[in-house]
Amino acid sequence: MTLTLLLWISVLVAAALAFIGDWRYAPEVNIAGSALTFAVSLALALQVYQTGAFLAAGDFFFVDPFNVYLVVLTTFVSTTTAVFSRRYMRVERDHGRIGPIRMRFYHAMFQLFIFAMLMALLTNNLGVLWISMELATLATVLLVSLYRTPTAIEAAWKYFILCGVGIAQALFGTVLLYFAAERVLGEGGNALLWTNLNQVSGQLEPTVLRLAFVFLMVGYGTKVGLVPMHNWLPDAHSEGPTPISAVLSGLLLNVALYALVRCKALVDGSTGTHMAGNMMIGFGLLSLLVASFSMLRQKDIKRLFAYSSIEHMGIATFAFGLGGPIATFGGMLHMLVHSLTKSAVFFSVGHASQMHGTQEMARIRGLIRGNPAVGWGLLLGVMALAGMPPFGLFASEFLILTATMKQMPLLTPLLLIGLAVAFAGLFRRVQPMAAGHIPPWQKPLAAANLPVALHMVLVLLLGIYLPGFLATWFQVAVGLLK
Amino acid sequence: MTALDITGFSILLLLGGAIACPLLARRERLLIPVAFTLAALASGGVILSGFLTLSQGLNSAATIPLGLPGLPFNVRLDPLAGFFLVVIGLVSLFVSIYSIGYVRGYLGQRPVTPLVAFYLLFLAGMLLVIVADDAYLFLVAWELMAAASYFLVMFEDERAENRRAAFLYLLVAHVGALAILLAFGVMAGVATGYERFDGYTFDAMRGAHLSPGWSTAAFFLAFFGFAAKAGVIPLHVWLPEAHPAAPSNVSALMSGAMLKTSIYGMIRVGFDLLGEFPWWWGGIVLIFGLLSAVLGVLYALMQHDLKRLLAYHSVENIGIILIGLGLSMIFTSFHFPALAALALVAALYHTLNHALFKGLLFMGAGAVIQATGERNMEEMGGLIHPLPWTSALFLVGCVSISGLPPFNGFVSEWLTFQAFLLSPALPQPLLRLLFPLGAALLALTGALAATCFVKAFGVTFLGAQRGHRKVEHVREVGPAMRLGMTLAAVSCLALGVLPTYAVGLLDRIPRQLMGGHIGAVAGRFGWLWLTPASAERASYSGPLVFCVISAVVAVTYLLLHVRGASIRRAPLWDCGFEKITPRMQYTATAFAMPIRRVLGFLFDIREQVELISPVNHPVMADHIRYRLRIRDRIWGWLYAPQAKAAFWIARQVGRLQQGRIQIYLLYSFVTLIVLLAFLG
Amino acid sequence: MSHSLVVQLNLLLAALILLSSFALLMQRRMFAILHIFAWQGFFLGVSTAIIGYASGVHHLYLSALLTLAMKVLLLPYILYKLILKLKIRREIENMVNVPATMMIGIALVIFSYHLTEPIRQLSVLMTRATLAVALATVMLGMLMMVTRSHAVSQIIGFLAMENGLFFAATSATYGMPMVVELGVALDLLIVAFIFGIFFFHINTTFDSLDVDQMAKLKETD
């Protein structure tokens, strides 16, 4: 009940905004819609907390601790992003970078995007999961090219094509999965239901599933932004409007990883080997290394953080690939705190680039003096991203690293190198931007500080105190994925 | 109210203060005294609790319901922790008092609220590190400390070199922290095999029995991490950058207290968590200690920035502490608990002493810099006249760090020597032969340190003003700063004159860790004689040295002044040389020249002399231009190549992404095909 | 219509589809490409219908209709209009050396045959033989996207992949569940809508649809 309500709200708000999206109070409507979904998702979470995992709408939807916390996360971040985008888009409109129609389009697509992700998270049907992933992509493609600049169009095109192809491969994988399932569960819709598949995963044909997972890995991996299928990500993040960058790397990547993890659970369950896990370890590690080294040479601030998203997704993928209670726990925690932190950082980045009228890091200076909230937000956010305690990312990296030390000690040097280089890459860029004197070209700005503050407080809390229910959820989810 | 409560309360006080600081951001003139008094009070509490723990040999633990599920924050106080609480507490007490005056100097120049807030946070972090009893809390505190001090180093952030220093510092600290993390990972893994979270408590790690290979890995990972923080050569590069960059009260705290936390970490991991180890671990620690000691002091000798010089001396003293540790480890592994105890006590005592006199010296340097607005010694000179207090207190620091009796530096170095001289007991003939050489190196270090501080004090305070700035406008610093320094100086003297009491207290720590202890105090008038090992082996009496010397001095002075000897002031004689100018004095660079000439091969020196003559003929030269550039070789050997390699790789990685979409498609296509071919 | 006949027909259509995708790979001229694509869609639709008839899985009729409607009529029509509008009728694009592409294509077919071998062993469906063709179509579609530098032909390559997927779905499992089919179709519609917009933007900003000039965003210097 709450569940369908959740989805309907975002659809309806999207539809409404499609018409009134350029109205003065459209941003407020947008915020209200997101806030509403957030409230409902909390109710849903409560339900799960009380009754545990359950099926809804027949067996079309499946809610368990693993996806419900992502749902709450999604709605929460979408709300804060809406709050941020109110200020941000107003400035953009005042600078005349986008007109009323595009404003409408932007708001509508934003909500549609949220809907797509919620659908992908909640559905029980792998086919529908695939469809909503595609939908999420398509909803954001035109947002990336919202500014109509040559580079924006180029980025959007790459995003469109690469993710399209990737997702197509994922579909082939799904087909194979269906083929394998059908022979056990018989013909018909419920052969694609994850719950059923998970029950019989032992009997699924390993050869087929191995084949299927390769396609799923490459397919969904493209959307997670795993090297070497990552090339769309920096472009899309750097060219789109900042709120979109925030939700892209804060939420979409998570959802894609979620899909991948669900499939991994099936495949390793069936093959009985650790092949899927190893594949994820490989991709994760490669992404971590490549991304962290790429960070060293960035000039564009949003590209920098796009690569950091790749890096962190790499870590999370690595953790899930590693398996085992602590690593998986760490992976989930990492998804959560990373999306909180990264979106917060993107908020600060957005304001910073608006203050200086450029995304070129060499020209962004003296933020702390210019606008303390933005400056400190950026600096602390980056500290969190770099894995400094007491922020939450440290907790997850702590678990993941120590788990690696036990299970695959020989990989720890690589992890160390990756993390260290990423740290250096982030700091040597961000520090001069935050510190120092105010440059003449910097313009004052009324920033939306609430979202950043909210996110950072949460990240801080998660670093020093992990609430019990979340912990138990993660434990349960770990059990499910075993 | 137990010792642990007092500590916890103090820490909460500091954290609360840090959070509350922004409230007073508008009224900084009020904020400074309030906040630093708070800090001083907290430090006092910490000293008290640490002292109680140490003197009564308490061992109390507690858990705080925060942190990860199944892994609440565990805290514990045992003699070892108690001792380090005392060390940090003392330094922070003195420095906090000093800061009341020092930080006021920034008013009007820049907002000091961040400085105050992060100062409090920094203190809290260090204290948490000491009381932490599980890997997670330890690392959180460790990095909290690093982050806070990073912001403190970056306080004067408009200077590019300060930013660079801060960045370098944070990078090294973070890499070190990761290494420590992995070390804990190894131990926790063996403890509970990663199925549960409670393997991360130190108790579980104590219980775990590691295979030699694993424990070696754990120890050296931890050693690397802690060494990076302690500034052990070759991981010291950040230290001489960060200490000068930071405000002086912060450098005092960093050098006096923060470096000690890494010593604490080494002892905790080596002796407490791991327990038994082969002798060569100690050997390696010893070697790094000697290396840091000698090179540290040599590099210090080449500096003419007062704070850089002091920073390099921190490297040296950490080296001396490590020497003690290494000896203690070796003795432990050969099962000589008493000797191990002696070496450990020496190390711990030097830890305490270094905390005090280095704190004092940095405070003094801060006073000088604030009074003159100058960091370069070549511009100073003759400051003893306008700065009587500061100079006298600084001199105490110099004497202590040079290891001259009856001050504290001597006692700990003397104990270390004794530990060295006990080596004939060792079964390893090779070690027996090599140890004395180590002792000789230590002696060299001591002598060079004396040289360096003759230079530091002489060039800064004595002689005549060298630079272009006038001495007249220099005023003595305020009472708060003087009080802070005086307290530090007094405790330096006290620890030097009455070592037996302190050593008696320290003796509880080896008892806790390795069950051995030294007969520190022997015979009648025990408090008078410090006799490690045995009375006829070696003995030292601080009180007597102090009393006899001062008595003789007093007597001679009186004898000579019964008939008021008239003292006539006259211009310099200088072998009858007439027109002598301040420019003719020895500069810091000139003073270090002989050593530079003798041991130059250790440095990367560029020296060029240029004769400038109107008629270009060297003999007719009317003035000479002299250029000297001394670099740390280690940077060129170790760090520059790494950076180069990283950027090279980055360039290669960049090639992956060259813009054409077909290529990107090809990547994903090829990936698919390859995976299918090999896994499908 | 006897069972074997159906199978043979199906195989024939499969062969035609494979052929058409090779043709797509080779063909230089826009309109020709368009036609071939339409034909491929047609073969696909027919084969789907036949399979539906033979296997008695009746929702396949619907999906056959969908296919015909979209892949034979709608999408080609849209593309046709766009090509006219954007005046790229005469466009002859230069391609990387054709024989090599040929060889690679054949290699891919063999590879996909080898890959689908185990599945063919497992499957009991009469269409199991065609799965290899489906996979090959997907791969050839990708190959086409890799080798072509023209936006339109890239899109067609993409759509050809979709065809392959669809064909795979029918031949491996007599089609995905209905809801999925519909969803895919919907997505396809949106895709069409989006690339339509894109063609306009690209053409207006770069005044040509050659994607090679869209290589500003890169890490090399």
Add this chain to the structure above:
Amino acid sequence: MSLHPLFIELLQVALLIALAPAFAGWVKIVKCRLQGRTSPGILQPYRDIRRLFIKDVVLAQNASWIFRFTPYLIFGVTVLAGGIIPLISTDLPLADTADIIALVMLFVIIRFFTALAGMDIGTAFGGMGSSREMMVSALAEPAMLMAVFTVSLASSSTSLTRMVVVMSQGEFVIRPSLAFALMAFILVALAETGRIPVDNPDTHLELTMIHEAMILEYSGQHLALMEWAGMMKLTLFFALGIAAFVPWGIAAGGQPLALLMGAVLLILKLLLGGVIMVLIETGLAKMRIFRVPEYLGSAFLLATLGMIAFFILE
């Protein structure tokens, strides 16, 4: 009957203070004889000191309290050292105040403050003297410690009295290690007391002087104290050598006869030692400052050899 230790202590210190100038004078005499000059007689140092005490102090204008404090401190430290080293008897209350390592550090105090005083009056000479003095001492320190260490190995103790007791009470054995150590000790002692070939005590030739350069600005009582302390230091180094290497005759207890015996023997040893030193001094030439490292290096080498010899041969 036996004298009270405290009395012995006072006696020894008094003896040292009284005899130090005479010893310096003796050294001068021997040197003059060897160089074919007529000597001013053994009492000359006393006369010098008296003259200086009578004279007023002339202080340089910018001399600080350090400059004035140093002479007293140095005198005090030297006296303390005199109370620690067993000259005539081992039964000294102060003997346990410092073992040999601490004793060496006491001498470092002297050097440290002399160097500071040298820099205090801001002349080029002062700085030069301090700088060179500190370098020499820095290089001398390890050699000194090695020698000391080798000696302490024999008696497995660093307390001087203990060493003396062990060596003079125990049966006599030839120790190659001690021979090496003795040579090293002599070399170092020459450097530490500022004699040729490292420094030249009786020159004011700018470029060769080290110690003189530092005390150049001293005058009157201050200079007197400095000179006197210098003589005592010279004597003490001999006493140290005697106690460490040829301690025979130093009384174990407080019997007056033994003490007298000890005193006589001490004086004889000192006279002999003086001659030996003069022979070395006249035999060698003052070396360039940058030859000193090699000189002290060889001292270090000898000391190390001594130690190795101990472990290998004994």
